[in-house]
Amino acid sequence: MLLTVSLASHADEGMWMLNRIDQQTADVMKGLGLKLSPRQLYDPDGVSLKDCVVDFCDFCSGVVVSPEGLVFTNHHCGFSGIQKLSTPEDDILKNGFAAKSYEEERPVEGFFVRFLDRTVDCTSRIMLAMDSIYKANPGVAAKTLDSENLDSVMTAVEREYTRAYPDRYCLVKSYYGGNAYFASIYKTYNDVRLVFAPTQAMGKFGGDTDNWMWPRQTCDFSVFRIYADKDGNPVEYSKDNVPLKPKRYAKVSLDGFQPGDFCMTVGYPGSTDRYLSSYGIQERTEAINTAMIDVRGKKQEVWKRWMKSDRAIGIKYASKYASSSNYWKNSIGMNKAVADLDVVGQKQRLEQDIRQWYGQDKQLTARFGSVFDELETGYKNRFDPVRANAFFSETFMRGIEIRRVAAAIASKPMDMDSTEMAVAREQAKSFFKDYDPRVDEETMAVLLANYRQQVAAEYLPSIYNTIDSLYGGDTKAYAHDLFSRTVLKDISCVDSLLVDSTLKETDPVFLYNESITEGRTKIQNRIREDRATIDYNEHLLTQAILEREQETPHYSDANFSLRLSYGFIQDYTAGSQHFDYYTNAQSLLDKAARQDEIDDYRLEDDIVKLLQQRDFGRYADAKDGDLHLCFLSNNDITGGNSGSPMFNGRGELIGLAFDGNWEAMSGDITFNPDLQRCIGVDIRYVLYCIDRWGKTDRLIKELGR
Numbered sequence: 001m002l003l004t005v006s007l008a009s010h011a012d013e014g015m016w017m018l019n020r021i022d023q024q025t026a027d028v029m030k031g032l033g034l035k036l037s038p039r040q041l042y043d044p045d046g047v048s049l050k051d052c053v054v055d056f057c058d059f060c061s062g063v064v065v066s067p068e069g070l071v072f073t074n075h076h077c078g079f080s081g082i083q084k085l086s087t088p089e090d091d092i093l094k095n096g097f098a099a100k101s102y103e104e105e106r107p108v109e110g111f112f113v114r115f116l117d118r119t120v121d122c123t124s125r126i127m128l129a130m131d132s133i134y135k136a137n138p139g140v141a142a143k144t145l146d147s148e149n150l151d152s153v154m155t156a157v158e159r160e161y162t163r164a165y166p167d168r169y170c171l172v173k174s175y176y177g178g179n180a181y182f183a184s185i186y187k188t189y190n191d192v193r194l195v196f197a198p199t200q201a202m203g204k205f206g207g208d209t210d211n212w213m214w215p216r217q218t219c220d221f222s223v224f225r226i227y228a229d230k231d232g233n234p235v236e237y238s239k240d241n242v243p244l245k246p247k248r249y250a251k252v253s254l255d256g257f258q259p260g261d262f263c264m265t266v267g268y269p270g271s272t273d274r275y276l277s278s279y280g281i282q283e284r285t286e287a288i289n290t291a292m293i294d295v296r297g298k299k300q301e302v303w304k305r306w307m308k309s310d311r312a313i314g315i316k317y318a319s320k321y322a323s324s325s326n327y328w329k330n331s332i333g334m335n336k337a338v339a340d341l342d343v344v345g346q347k348q349r350l351e352q353d354i355r356q357w358y359g360q361d362k363q364l365t366a367r368f369g370s371v372f373d374e375l376e377t378g379y380k381n382r383f384d385p386v387r388a389n390a391f392f393s394e395t396f397m398r399g400i401e402i403r404r405v406a407a408a409i410a411s412k413p414m415d416m417d418s419t420e421m422a423v424a425r426e427q428a429k430s431f432f433k434d435y436d437p438r439v440d441e442e443t444m445a446v447l448l449a450n451y452r453q454q455v456a457a458e459y460l461p462s463i464y465n466t467i468d469s470l471y472g473g474d475t476k477a478y479a480h481d482l483f484s485r486t487v488l489k490d491i492s493c494v495d496s497l498l499v500d501s502t503l504k505e506t507d508p509v510f511l512y513n514e515s516i517t518e519g520r521t522k523i524q525n526r527i528r529e530d531r532a533t534i535d536y537n538e539h540l541l542t543q544a545i546l547e548r549e550q551e552t553p554h555y556s557d558a559n560f561s562l563r564l565s566y567g568f569i570q571d572y573t574a575g576s577q578h579f580d581y582y583t584n585a586q587s588l589l590d591k592a593a594r595q596d597e598i599d600d601y602r603l604e605d606d607i608v609k610l611l612q613q614r615d616f617g618r619y620a621d622a623k624d625g626d627l628h629l630c631f632l633s634n635n636d637i638t639g640g641n642s643g644s645p646m647f648n649g650r651g652e653l654i655g656l657a658f659d660g661n662w663e664a665m666s667g668d669i670t671f672n673p674d675l676q677r678c679i680g681v682d683i684r685y686v687l688y689c690i691d692r693w694g695k696t697d698r699l700i701k702e703l704g705r
Helices: 023-032 074-086 123-136 147-164 278-309 311-340 341-360 362-368 369-395 403-410 419-433 437-454 463-471 476-483 493-499 508-548 585-592 606-612 683-693 695-700
Strands: 051-054 060-064 070-073 113-121 169-176 180-190 189-197 222-228 262-267 563-568 572-573 578-579 583-584 629-635 645-647 653-660 678-682
Touching: 051 070, 051 437, 051 508, 060 074, 060 123, 060 508, 060 645, 060 653, 070 189, 070 653, 074 222, 074 311, 113 403, 123 147, 123 189, 147 169, 147 180, 147 653, 169 222, 180 222, 222 278, 222 403, 222 585, 262 653, 278 341, 278 369, 278 437, 341 362, 341 508, 362 508, 403 419, 403 493, 437 476, 463 508, 476 563, 563 678, 583 585, 583 678, 585 606, 585 629, 629 683, 653 683, 683 695
Parallel strands: none
Antiparallel strands: 051 060, 051 113, 060 070, 070 222, 113 180, 169 180, 189 222, 262 563, 262 645, 572 578, 583 629, 629 678, 645 653, 653 678
């Protein structure tokens, strides 16, 4: 059944598609203070606000802020690129970076931005194609979403649009749990260069201590520039490329804001599960999050010890550690919030209401009557293997790193030509640049021992037989022997393998990788037995919710497509504690004064002195004369929204979204309007940093300020 899903009117909840804004929604936003029309927000055939918002490297968002292709995003979004460009001799990660000219701007290998050209509803095409498949193969459709055929149909539609738009990138995605499908068509630019970055102490101020917390004082921004050929077309890096002249850029506002002022974010939220069943929530928290918390905590203890003792290792592992710890703490917060807010109980009460709704109608009962029994049985059957798989993935796929070299090389033929050889060397070079075998050896010993303690014996890969028989179960001894004998410890391994092809059969890392690959396949086969049933019934549950509440607007779960969230500047109260909507310079100085107690509050002396002078000039707030650093809105965001522009009612840039608050970490599963807040860095703090600390007035002038 095809469902018509409309947008509209919660002022704070919702990640709405820009191409689906109807008049009702427009009226609500206008009433809150938006001065732009729907056409000014999204116009596929003209120029609109969407044209200044970018997908930043497929993991963050960003905004174009100048006629010369300047892009603002978060510091933690640009972190891996800044880290790539850093060396112990030129430590721009630690010391910051400010290009004084176009020539000094540094290209970042692998970085890109995408502009959304248009979004097209292709639901009917997908559904008709799937119906034809079902008619030709009646057994295929029985209680399954038939993901293999669905993927083929979606790929075919993508190819059609790629032919229609040959210079574009097309991606078809599922919305509303497989009840709708849209194609997003993008223009991609691959020449992206670093222009400005604050020091690591400023850009990550608060570190793990303050991550996902409020109040915040993090100067979480970095600046890049998009380059193109002289006609504005996307091309690979060349010294002859020129700054892009964008269709649209955002005007930066220094006017400030007050509680109740309109605020919206536009960006690329990654993933939410707001329609997920209570059984799915329990699996997420008790199996998946639990594994992430346990394994990453142990891995990060090892990494952090090495990083603090050796700055070269600190640079190598900075980006990896930041990424790992971010979702580690997110999982801790999510599990706590799910328990504190009784999220499972809320969902169970909704499910009981749905049972009563379909129970009053025979046709509805025929369609939805078995949903909850099927979900309960499916999730119960796969809980143990899902939990084991989560521990397996965190241990062997995301924890112990050396198998990645073996996995990459194992797939390559021994008789590589010169081009294949160059690619192999480049891949090895990229990996080993941010790798230290001493760190990985200790990590392996710790995580192998931990994995054995966490899962049943049936989920142990065969490598444990070797550990037991040859090393008496001592994972430290096994790890030391493996790393002492393998050739896969530096870039020379590519040449070693060409000289001696037998290494693929004898090197201990290749043998280890074979065991891991087999073990993973075994666990995933167990999970696959119930996956189709669960996916199909979660799809039906979403359908039931939409039909039961069809008079109420519903947004689709986030899937890293362009979304808008609207609301207003707002403080909040959690328990007995009230939190103001902004932080100021003094609050940063107060934390910096505790840096001997809390290392995450360490700040450079020159920055402390600069703030102590209190010469904030035009960047000061007009009402209190202070420098505002970070602020809160009730906009609905999640991972991927990092770097999203925060706009006022005139569509002017007032900040960059970078985090959410601890009390509402269950936000990916349920939205709590009383608690959930978006944390943004005030654009006035960003410009103050560029101007007063970075002394880069050329950028201030470029912004028209």
